[in-house]
Amino acid sequence: xxxxxxxxxxxxxxxxxxxxxxxxxxxxxxxxxxxxxxxxxxxxxxxxxxxxxxxxxxxxxxxxxxxxxxxxxxxxxxxxxxxxxxxxxxxxxxxxxxxxxxxxxxxxxxxxxxxxxxxxxxxxxxxxxxxxxxxxxxxxxxxxxxxxxxxxxxxxxxxxxxxxxxxxxxxxxxxxxxxxxxxxxxxxxxxxxxxxxxxxxxxxxxxxxxxxxxxxxxxxxxxxxxxxxxxxxxxxxxxxxxxxxxxxxxxxxxxxxxx
Amino acid sequence: xxxxxxxxxxxxxxxxxxxxxxxxxxxxxxxxxxxxxxxxxxxxxxxxxxxxxxxxxxxxxxxxxxxxxxxxxxxxxxxxxxxxxxxxxxxxxxxxxxxxxxxxxxxxxxxxxxxxxxxxxxxxxxxxxxxxxxx
Numbered sequence: 310x311x312x313x314x315x316x317x318x319x320x321x322x323x324x325x326x327x328x329x330x331x332x333x334x335x336x337x338x339x340x341x342x343x344x345x346x347x348x349x350x351x352x353x354x355x356x357x358x359x360x361x362x363x364x365x366x367x368x369x370x371x372x373x374x375x376x377x378x379x380x381x382x383x384x385x386x387x388x389x390x391x392x393x394x395x396x397x398x399x400x401x402x403x404x405x406x407x408x409x410x411x412x413x414x415x416x417x418x419x420x421x422x423x424x425x426x427x428x429x430x431x432x433x434x435x436x437x438x439x440x441x442x443x444x445x446x447x448x449x450x451x452x453x454x455x456x457x458x459x460x461x462x463x464x465x466x467x468x469x470x471x472x473x474x475x476x477x478x479x480x481x482x483x484x485x486x487x488x489x490x491x492x493x494x495x496x497x498x499x500x501x502x503x504x505x506x507x508x509x510x511x512x513x514x515x516x517x518x519x520x521x522x523x524x525x526x527x528x529x530x531x532x533x534x535x536x537x538x539x540x541x542x543x544x545x546x547x548x549x550x551x552x553x554x555x556x557x558x559x560x561x562x563x564x565x566x567x568x
Numbered sequence: 569x570x571x572x573x574x575x576x577x578x579x580x581x582x583x584x585x586x587x588x589x590x591x592x593x594x595x596x597x598x599x600x601x602x603x604x605x606x607x608x609x610x611x612x613x614x615x616x617x618x619x620x621x622x623x624x625x626x627x628x629x630x631x632x633x634x635x636x637x638x639x640x641x642x643x644x645x646x647x648x649x650x651x652x653x654x655x656x657x658x659x660x661x662x663x664x665x666x667x668x669x670x671x672x673x674x675x676x677x678x679x680x681x682x683x684x685x686x687x688x689x690x691x692x693x694x695x696x697x698x699x700x701x702x703x
Contacts (some may be wrong), residue, residue: 345672348672349676352620352676356616387672387675388670388672388675391672391675391676391679392675392678392679395676395679395680396679399613399617402613403613407613411612411613411616412612450595451595451598451599454595454599455598455599455602455603458599458602458603
Protein backbone atom coordinates (compact mmCIF):
# COMPACT_ATOMS: atom_id res chain seq x y z
CA UNK A 310 0.00 0.00 0.00
CA UNK A 311 1.21 3.47 -0.78
CA UNK A 312 0.74 5.68 2.30
CA UNK A 313 0.66 8.81 0.15
CA UNK A 314 -2.38 7.50 -1.76
CA UNK A 315 -4.29 6.25 1.22
CA UNK A 316 -3.76 8.76 3.95
CA UNK A 317 -7.06 8.02 5.61
CA UNK A 318 -6.02 4.42 6.17
CA UNK A 319 -2.70 5.55 7.66
CA UNK A 320 -4.47 8.02 9.93
CA UNK A 321 -6.77 5.24 11.07
CA UNK A 322 -3.77 3.02 11.85
CA UNK A 323 -2.07 5.84 13.74
CA UNK A 324 -5.18 6.36 15.87
CA UNK A 325 -5.38 2.61 16.50
CA UNK A 326 -1.76 2.46 17.56
CA UNK A 327 -2.08 5.45 19.86
CA UNK A 328 -4.97 3.70 21.55
CA UNK A 329 -3.82 0.05 21.63
CA UNK A 330 0.01 0.15 21.31
CA UNK A 331 -0.36 -3.03 19.31
CA UNK A 332 3.12 -4.15 18.05
CA UNK A 333 1.71 -5.45 14.77
CA UNK A 334 0.10 -2.09 13.95
CA UNK A 335 3.37 -0.42 14.84
CA UNK A 336 5.27 -2.70 12.46
CA UNK A 337 2.78 -1.96 9.70
CA UNK A 338 3.07 1.78 10.28
CA UNK A 339 6.86 1.55 10.31
CA UNK A 340 6.81 -0.32 7.00
CA UNK A 341 4.45 2.24 5.50
CA UNK A 342 6.79 5.08 6.43
CA UNK A 343 10.05 3.50 5.40
CA UNK A 344 10.05 5.58 2.23
CA UNK A 345 10.05 8.70 4.38
CA UNK A 346 13.13 7.41 6.19
CA UNK A 347 14.82 6.56 2.88
CA UNK A 348 14.03 10.02 1.52
CA UNK A 349 15.50 11.75 4.56
CA UNK A 350 18.50 9.42 4.84
CA UNK A 351 19.21 10.04 1.16
CA UNK A 352 19.60 13.73 1.92
CA UNK A 353 22.56 12.91 4.15
CA UNK A 354 24.05 10.27 1.87
CA UNK A 355 26.84 12.56 0.60
CA UNK A 356 28.45 12.83 4.03
CA UNK A 357 30.49 9.66 3.88
CA UNK A 358 28.17 7.17 5.58
CA UNK A 359 26.45 4.35 3.73
CA UNK A 360 22.80 4.86 2.88
CA UNK A 361 21.90 1.54 4.54
CA UNK A 362 23.42 2.68 7.83
CA UNK A 363 21.57 5.97 7.63
CA UNK A 364 18.27 4.25 6.87
CA UNK A 365 18.83 2.01 9.88
CA UNK A 366 19.55 4.96 12.14
CA UNK A 367 16.63 6.90 10.69
CA UNK A 368 14.33 3.95 11.31
CA UNK A 369 15.09 4.26 15.01
CA UNK A 370 13.89 7.84 14.79
CA UNK A 371 10.74 6.66 13.02
CA UNK A 372 9.99 4.18 15.80
CA UNK A 373 10.49 6.88 18.43
CA UNK A 374 8.19 9.19 16.50
CA UNK A 375 5.50 6.51 16.32
CA UNK A 376 5.66 6.08 20.08
CA UNK A 377 5.42 9.79 20.79
CA UNK A 378 2.93 10.86 18.15
CA UNK A 379 -0.45 12.05 19.38
CA UNK A 380 -3.01 12.04 16.52
CA UNK A 381 -5.40 14.20 18.57
CA UNK A 382 -3.11 17.19 18.14
CA UNK A 383 -3.95 17.36 14.47
CA UNK A 384 -0.42 17.36 13.00
CA UNK A 385 0.39 15.19 10.03
CA UNK A 386 2.55 12.27 11.16
CA UNK A 387 5.17 12.97 8.48
CA UNK A 388 5.50 16.56 9.73
CA UNK A 389 5.90 15.28 13.28
CA UNK A 390 8.26 12.43 12.44
CA UNK A 391 10.67 14.30 10.15
CA UNK A 392 12.51 16.27 12.88
CA UNK A 393 12.77 13.12 15.00
CA UNK A 394 14.23 11.06 12.15
CA UNK A 395 16.57 13.88 11.10
CA UNK A 396 17.60 14.38 14.73
CA UNK A 397 18.50 10.70 15.00
CA UNK A 398 20.58 10.82 11.81
CA UNK A 399 22.35 13.97 12.94
CA UNK A 400 23.06 12.45 16.35
CA UNK A 401 24.62 9.50 14.56
CA UNK A 402 26.99 11.81 12.70
CA UNK A 403 27.76 13.75 15.86
CA UNK A 404 28.54 10.57 17.79
CA UNK A 405 30.98 9.53 15.09
CA UNK A 406 32.87 12.81 15.34
CA UNK A 407 31.82 13.68 11.83
CA UNK A 408 32.32 17.44 12.26
CA UNK A 409 36.01 16.77 12.82
CA UNK A 410 36.20 14.44 9.87
CA UNK A 411 34.82 16.75 7.20
CA UNK A 412 37.95 18.87 6.70
CA UNK A 413 40.06 15.72 6.57
CA UNK A 414 37.68 14.06 4.12
CA UNK A 415 37.70 17.14 1.91
CA UNK A 416 41.47 17.31 1.98
CA UNK A 417 41.70 13.64 1.05
CA UNK A 418 39.19 14.13 -1.72
CA UNK A 419 41.12 17.20 -2.86
CA UNK A 420 44.25 15.07 -3.20
CA UNK A 421 42.34 12.37 -5.09
CA UNK A 422 40.85 15.00 -7.37
CA UNK A 423 44.30 16.44 -8.12
CA UNK A 424 45.79 13.03 -8.87
CA UNK A 425 42.83 12.02 -11.03
CA UNK A 426 42.86 15.35 -12.83
CA UNK A 427 46.54 14.90 -13.74
CA UNK A 428 46.00 11.35 -14.93
CA UNK A 429 42.93 12.28 -16.97
CA UNK A 430 44.69 15.30 -18.49
CA UNK A 431 47.31 12.92 -19.94
CA UNK A 432 44.63 10.54 -21.15
CA UNK A 433 42.34 13.13 -22.70
CA UNK A 434 44.92 15.66 -23.87
CA UNK A 435 42.95 18.39 -22.07
CA UNK A 436 41.90 19.23 -18.53
CA UNK A 437 38.97 17.03 -17.41
CA UNK A 438 35.73 18.65 -16.29
CA UNK A 439 34.51 18.38 -12.70
CA UNK A 440 31.79 16.02 -13.94
CA UNK A 441 34.35 13.70 -15.59
CA UNK A 442 36.47 13.63 -12.44
CA UNK A 443 33.35 12.98 -10.36
CA UNK A 444 32.39 10.03 -12.55
CA UNK A 445 35.88 8.57 -12.30
CA UNK A 446 35.93 8.94 -8.51
CA UNK A 447 32.29 7.94 -8.17
CA UNK A 448 31.34 11.03 -6.19
CA UNK A 449 29.02 13.96 -6.95
CA UNK A 450 30.33 16.79 -9.13
CA UNK A 451 29.43 19.19 -6.32
CA UNK A 452 31.78 17.30 -4.03
CA UNK A 453 34.62 17.58 -6.52
CA UNK A 454 34.12 21.32 -6.81
CA UNK A 455 33.82 21.72 -3.06
CA UNK A 456 36.92 19.64 -2.44
CA UNK A 457 38.85 21.69 -4.99
CA UNK A 458 37.69 24.95 -3.50
CA UNK A 459 38.00 24.08 0.18
CA UNK A 460 41.07 21.90 -0.25
CA UNK A 461 42.77 24.81 -1.94
CA UNK A 462 41.91 27.03 1.01
CA UNK A 463 43.65 24.60 3.34
CA UNK A 464 46.80 24.88 1.25
CA UNK A 465 46.86 28.65 1.25
CA UNK A 466 50.29 29.91 2.23
CA UNK A 467 50.91 33.30 3.73
CA UNK A 468 53.63 35.34 2.08
CA UNK A 469 54.98 35.95 5.56
CA UNK A 470 54.92 32.31 6.65
CA UNK A 471 58.34 31.06 7.62
CA UNK A 472 60.18 28.66 5.36
CA UNK A 473 63.43 26.76 5.71
CA UNK A 474 66.05 29.34 4.82
CA UNK A 475 69.39 28.58 3.23
CA UNK A 476 71.24 30.24 6.10
CA UNK A 477 70.89 28.37 9.33
CA UNK A 478 69.22 30.30 12.11
CA UNK A 479 67.90 32.92 9.75
CA UNK A 480 64.19 32.40 9.09
CA UNK A 481 63.10 33.17 5.60
CA UNK A 482 59.60 33.82 4.32
CA UNK A 483 58.11 33.51 0.85
CA UNK A 484 58.27 37.28 0.77
CA UNK A 485 62.08 37.07 0.94
CA UNK A 486 62.10 34.97 -2.20
CA UNK A 487 60.15 37.45 -4.25
CA UNK A 488 62.24 39.69 -6.54
CA UNK A 489 62.26 43.47 -6.38
CA UNK A 490 61.72 45.91 -9.18
CA UNK A 491 65.01 46.56 -10.93
CA UNK A 492 65.31 50.34 -11.29
CA UNK A 493 68.04 49.93 -13.94
CA UNK A 494 65.43 48.41 -16.24
CA UNK A 495 63.50 51.65 -16.19
CA UNK A 496 66.71 53.58 -16.90
CA UNK A 497 67.28 51.43 -19.98
CA UNK A 498 63.86 52.48 -21.23
CA UNK A 499 64.64 56.12 -20.46
CA UNK A 500 67.91 55.96 -22.36
CA UNK A 501 66.30 54.40 -25.40
CA UNK A 502 63.55 57.04 -25.41
CA UNK A 503 66.12 59.79 -24.92
CA UNK A 504 68.26 58.48 -27.77
CA UNK A 505 65.27 58.62 -30.12
CA UNK A 506 64.42 62.16 -28.99
CA UNK A 507 68.05 63.20 -29.40
CA UNK A 508 68.06 61.82 -32.95
CA UNK A 509 65.12 64.04 -33.80
CA UNK A 510 67.28 67.19 -33.35
CA UNK A 511 69.16 68.85 -36.25
CA UNK A 512 72.95 68.06 -36.30
CA UNK A 513 74.03 71.41 -34.85
CA UNK A 514 71.64 71.13 -31.92
CA UNK A 515 72.72 67.51 -31.34
CA UNK A 516 76.30 68.78 -31.13
CA UNK A 517 75.28 71.53 -28.71
CA UNK A 518 73.36 69.14 -26.47
CA UNK A 519 76.23 66.67 -26.54
CA UNK A 520 78.67 69.36 -25.39
CA UNK A 521 76.27 70.65 -22.74
CA UNK A 522 75.03 67.41 -21.20
CA UNK A 523 77.59 64.73 -22.06
CA UNK A 524 80.75 66.82 -21.68
CA UNK A 525 79.23 69.15 -19.10
CA UNK A 526 80.62 72.24 -20.85
CA UNK A 527 79.43 75.73 -19.97
CA UNK A 528 77.36 77.82 -22.35
CA UNK A 529 80.37 80.14 -22.93
CA UNK A 530 82.58 77.16 -23.88
CA UNK A 531 79.94 75.95 -26.29
CA UNK A 532 79.56 79.45 -27.73
CA UNK A 533 83.28 79.50 -28.46
CA UNK A 534 83.32 75.99 -29.98
CA UNK A 535 80.29 76.63 -32.21
CA UNK A 536 81.33 80.23 -32.87
CA UNK A 537 78.01 81.70 -31.82
CA UNK A 538 76.98 83.99 -29.00
CA UNK A 539 76.25 82.64 -25.53
CA UNK A 540 72.75 84.06 -25.85
CA UNK A 541 72.26 82.03 -29.00
CA UNK A 542 73.54 78.90 -27.23
CA UNK A 543 71.00 79.50 -24.48
CA UNK A 544 68.14 79.86 -26.96
CA UNK A 545 69.22 76.78 -28.95
CA UNK A 546 69.57 74.73 -25.78
CA UNK A 547 66.10 75.75 -24.68
CA UNK A 548 64.63 75.00 -28.08
CA UNK A 549 66.38 71.60 -28.22
CA UNK A 550 65.04 70.65 -24.82
CA UNK A 551 61.53 71.62 -25.93
CA UNK A 552 61.87 69.53 -29.08
CA UNK A 553 63.12 66.55 -27.15
CA UNK A 554 60.27 66.89 -24.65
CA UNK A 555 57.80 66.99 -27.49
CA UNK A 556 59.36 63.93 -29.14
CA UNK A 557 59.24 62.04 -25.84
CA UNK A 558 55.65 63.05 -25.22
CA UNK A 559 54.59 61.91 -28.69
CA UNK A 560 56.33 58.57 -28.20
CA UNK A 561 54.67 57.84 -24.85
CA UNK A 562 51.95 60.32 -23.78
CA UNK A 563 51.58 58.69 -20.32
CA UNK A 564 55.23 58.85 -19.47
CA UNK A 565 56.43 61.34 -16.92
CA UNK A 566 59.11 63.35 -18.58
CA UNK A 567 62.46 63.32 -16.84
CA UNK A 568 63.48 66.62 -18.37
CA UNK B 569 51.34 21.30 5.70
CA UNK B 570 51.14 25.08 6.01
CA UNK B 571 48.46 26.45 8.28
CA UNK B 572 45.35 27.86 6.57
CA UNK B 573 44.88 31.61 6.74
CA UNK B 574 42.66 33.00 9.48
CA UNK B 575 38.93 32.70 8.78
CA UNK B 576 36.93 35.80 7.93
CA UNK B 577 35.65 37.55 10.98
CA UNK B 578 31.90 37.14 11.17
CA UNK B 579 30.50 40.64 11.20
CA UNK B 580 27.92 42.89 9.59
CA UNK B 581 28.71 41.84 6.06
CA UNK B 582 26.36 41.16 3.16
CA UNK B 583 26.86 39.10 0.06
CA UNK B 584 24.47 38.39 -2.76
CA UNK B 585 24.05 35.84 -5.48
CA UNK B 586 21.32 35.62 -8.11
CA UNK B 587 20.89 32.48 -10.17
CA UNK B 588 18.43 31.43 -12.86
CA UNK B 589 15.53 29.46 -11.42
CA UNK B 590 16.78 26.15 -12.78
CA UNK B 591 17.82 23.07 -10.88
CA UNK B 592 21.19 23.07 -12.69
CA UNK B 593 22.21 26.21 -10.82
CA UNK B 594 21.52 24.85 -7.37
CA UNK B 595 25.04 23.42 -7.34
CA UNK B 596 26.40 26.97 -7.62
CA UNK B 597 24.27 27.99 -4.65
CA UNK B 598 25.42 24.99 -2.60
CA UNK B 599 29.04 25.81 -3.35
CA UNK B 600 28.54 29.44 -2.36
CA UNK B 601 27.02 28.39 0.97
CA UNK B 602 29.79 25.87 1.60
CA UNK B 603 32.54 28.34 0.69
CA UNK B 604 31.12 31.10 2.84
CA UNK B 605 30.57 28.84 5.84
CA UNK B 606 34.13 27.62 5.50
CA UNK B 607 35.51 31.13 5.45
CA UNK B 608 33.38 32.20 8.40
CA UNK B 609 34.58 29.19 10.36
CA UNK B 610 31.04 27.88 10.77
CA UNK B 611 31.32 24.34 12.21
CA UNK B 612 31.29 21.96 9.22
CA UNK B 613 28.16 20.07 10.28
CA UNK B 614 26.23 23.31 10.74
CA UNK B 615 27.46 24.52 7.36
CA UNK B 616 26.30 21.28 5.74
CA UNK B 617 22.89 21.63 7.39
CA UNK B 618 22.55 25.20 6.15
CA UNK B 619 23.63 24.12 2.67
CA UNK B 620 20.94 21.44 2.64
CA UNK B 621 18.29 23.84 3.96
CA UNK B 622 19.11 26.47 1.32
CA UNK B 623 18.99 23.75 -1.32
CA UNK B 624 15.56 22.63 -0.09
CA UNK B 625 14.25 26.20 -0.04
CA UNK B 626 15.45 26.93 -3.58
CA UNK B 627 14.13 23.58 -4.85
CA UNK B 628 10.76 24.36 -3.30
CA UNK B 629 10.65 27.74 -5.06
CA UNK B 630 11.62 26.20 -8.41
CA UNK B 631 9.03 23.43 -8.13
CA UNK B 632 6.09 25.43 -6.88
CA UNK B 633 6.25 29.06 -7.97
CA UNK B 634 4.82 30.02 -11.33
CA UNK B 635 6.64 32.53 -13.51
CA UNK B 636 9.76 32.26 -11.42
CA UNK B 637 12.75 33.54 -13.37
CA UNK B 638 15.55 33.89 -10.88
CA UNK B 639 16.31 33.32 -7.24
CA UNK B 640 18.18 35.99 -5.32
CA UNK B 641 20.13 34.71 -2.36
CA UNK B 642 21.36 37.20 0.20
CA UNK B 643 23.83 36.25 2.88
CA UNK B 644 23.82 38.42 5.97
CA UNK B 645 26.51 37.84 8.54
CA UNK B 646 26.15 39.13 12.06
CA UNK B 647 28.64 38.36 14.83
CA UNK B 648 26.39 35.72 16.33
CA UNK B 649 24.56 34.26 13.32
CA UNK B 650 24.52 33.72 9.62
CA UNK B 651 21.23 34.43 7.80
CA UNK B 652 20.38 33.52 4.26
CA UNK B 653 17.44 35.20 2.57
CA UNK B 654 15.93 33.45 -0.43
CA UNK B 655 13.95 35.84 -2.59
CA UNK B 656 12.09 34.64 -5.68
CA UNK B 657 12.39 36.96 -8.69
CA UNK B 658 10.20 38.53 -9.88
CA UNK B 659 8.60 38.91 -6.46
CA UNK B 660 5.88 36.33 -5.85
CA UNK B 661 2.78 36.13 -3.68
CA UNK B 662 2.68 34.15 -0.42
CA UNK B 663 5.02 31.18 -0.64
CA UNK B 664 3.07 28.87 1.67
CA UNK B 665 -0.58 28.36 2.45
CA UNK B 666 -1.54 28.15 6.08
CA UNK B 667 -4.39 25.80 5.14
CA UNK B 668 -2.15 23.10 3.68
CA UNK B 669 0.37 21.01 5.63
CA UNK B 670 3.89 22.18 4.81
CA UNK B 671 5.75 20.18 2.15
CA UNK B 672 8.21 17.64 3.49
CA UNK B 673 11.26 19.51 2.17
CA UNK B 674 10.29 22.50 4.26
CA UNK B 675 9.76 20.39 7.34
CA UNK B 676 13.22 18.98 6.77
CA UNK B 677 14.57 22.51 6.49
CA UNK B 678 13.08 23.43 9.84
CA UNK B 679 14.64 20.33 11.37
CA UNK B 680 18.08 21.28 10.13
CA UNK B 681 18.69 24.86 11.16
CA UNK B 682 17.96 27.24 14.01
CA UNK B 683 15.22 29.34 12.42
CA UNK B 684 13.10 29.44 9.29
CA UNK B 685 11.06 32.59 8.76
CA UNK B 686 8.57 33.28 6.01
CA UNK B 687 9.00 36.78 4.67
CA UNK B 688 6.04 38.63 3.22
CA UNK B 689 7.30 41.76 1.57
CA UNK B 690 9.10 40.83 -0.58
CA UNK B 691 7.98 37.22 -0.30
CA UNK B 692 10.76 34.87 0.59
CA UNK B 693 12.43 32.88 3.31
CA UNK B 694 15.04 33.68 5.88
CA UNK B 695 17.14 30.80 7.16
CA UNK B 696 19.32 31.33 10.19
CA UNK B 697 22.10 29.38 11.83
CA UNK B 698 23.51 30.60 15.10
CA UNK B 699 27.27 30.80 15.29
CA UNK B 700 29.01 29.19 18.22
CA UNK B 701 31.21 30.88 20.75
CA UNK B 702 28.94 33.90 21.20
CA UNK B 703 27.22 34.18 24.57
